[in-house]
Amino acid sequence: QVQLVESGGGLVQAGGSLRLSCAASGRTFSSYAMGWFRQAPGKDREFVAGITWSGGASNYADSVKGRFTISRDNAKNTVYLQMKSLKPEDTAVYYCAASTDYSGSRNSRYDYWGQGTQVTVSS
Secondary structure, three states: OEEEEEEEEEEOOOOOOOEEEEEEEOOOHHHHHEEHHHHHHOOOOOOEEEEEOOOOOEEEOOOOOOOOEEEEOOOOOEEEEEEEOHHHHHEEEEEEEEEEEOOOOHHHHHHHHHHOOOEEOOO
């Protein structure tokens, strides 16, 4: 069992930056691949970024490539999402998720989810 708690969301102007954190409970965090997803009002939840258990590989949605960076610190049981050059269309609730064997874009492949943190980008 893994419990996930996101933090770091808030209100930022377009062009600004935020860093989201996702703290995981449990001693087996390092064995899980991790992902970040987001859901805007009236829209489906969408994949943002994923990272393997070791941090050796990551992948991104086209809409955030070059602007967002996913990373993890297994010693701290934490995964991060550094967001730069934020746009109003990045406004959403951001969720982290854990998977035993998958770091791709299909949310059905993730086993555990956090409660989300709100990111609002003003124009």
